[in-house]
Amino acid sequence: xxxxxxxxxxxxxxxxxxxxxxxxxxxxxxxxxxxxxxxxxxxxxxxxxxxxxxxxxxxxxxxxxxxxxxxxxxxxxxxxxxxxxxxxxxxxxxxxxxxxxxxxxxxxxxxxxxxxxxxxxxxxxxxxx
Amino acid sequence: xxxxxxxxxxxxxxxxxxxxxxxxxxxxxxxxxxxxxxxxxxxxxxxxxxxxxxxxxxxxxxxxxxxxxxxxxxxxxxxxxxxxxxxxxxxxxxxxxxxxxxxxxxxxxxxxxxxxxxxxxxxxxxxxxxx
Numbered sequence: 001x002x003x004x005x006x007x008x009x010x011x012x013x014x015x016x017x018x019x020x021x022x023x024x025x026x027x028x029x030x031x032x033x034x035x036x037x038x039x040x041x042x043x044x045x046x047x048x049x050x051x052x053x054x055x056x057x058x059x060x061x062x063x064x065x066x067x068x069x070x071x072x073x074x075x076x077x078x079x080x081x082x083x084x085x086x087x088x089x090x091x092x093x094x095x096x097x098x099x100x101x102x103x104x105x106x107x108x109x110x111x112x113x114x115x116x117x118x119x120x121x122x123x124x125x126x127x128x129x
Numbered sequence: 130x131x132x133x134x135x136x137x138x139x140x141x142x143x144x145x146x147x148x149x150x151x152x153x154x155x156x157x158x159x160x161x162x163x164x165x166x167x168x169x170x171x172x173x174x175x176x177x178x179x180x181x182x183x184x185x186x187x188x189x190x191x192x193x194x195x196x197x198x199x200x201x202x203x204x205x206x207x208x209x210x211x212x213x214x215x216x217x218x219x220x221x222x223x224x225x226x227x228x229x230x231x232x233x234x235x236x237x238x239x240x241x242x243x244x245x246x247x248x249x250x251x252x253x254x255x256x257x258x259x260x
Binding site for chain 2: 036038040071072074075076078079080081083100102113115116117118119120121122
């Protein structure tokens with residue numbers, strides 16, 4: 001079965017993010033994109049607008065191990081659900097969690113809003129604190 | 130296009146939950162299921178094991194008088210994952226909840242849920258409702 005175009009967009013966006021090509025990522029999201037990072041750490045919060053979203057994702061990509069990556073991407077015409085295995089190292093700390101990303105997609109196939117939640121919030125908070 | 134079997138499974142599970150039949154709903158989960166509830170309210174956190182999760186469901190039922198409803202708007206699935214975008218409504222005293230919850234599932238080959246993430250579109254509203 002051919003992959004849904006929105007799944008392909010999500011895959012390319014994650015690839016751009018994890019390889020640090022934020023300019024490419026920027027083409028897949030709307031000007032008024034919104035990103036919500038769950039938790040209680042330095043990354044947590046809501047980022048509004050392409051620049052803020054890209055700034056946050058740029059910080060979050062530091063130390064990301066490229067061996068991590070997408071476990072699955074599900075898509076419909078309006079939504080994407082991505083399961084992202086995040087392994088990272090930073091200041092002597094290591095991270096190994098799976099983040100669920102729910103994403104809204106507009107009629108032009110651009111990503112408009114995303115929410116992320118780790119499957120071990122305590123580990124995620126400690127890593128980013 | 131026919132719906133993916135895991136999408137049908139998720140649809141059935143949600144209608145079982147909406148009927149309030151927690152006994153039947155238990156059958157959709159493995160014993161060691163892990164459940165992740167985002168936010169900063171008394172029900173937020175990670176729940177490990179089916180018993181812990183069903184204590185959480187019982188708490189939700191008691192706090193909302195059994196009136197919490199989930200109306201799926203979009204169900205996505207592959208052979209080992211599911212994604213449900215669902216409108217959740219509930220009342221608790223004079224508080225009213227009406228949010229879209231994005232629910233991520235890992236599903237094993239036997240069609241049982243092994244892991245779950247809940248992501249609310251309006252986390253502040255969810256925090257206020259349960260606090």
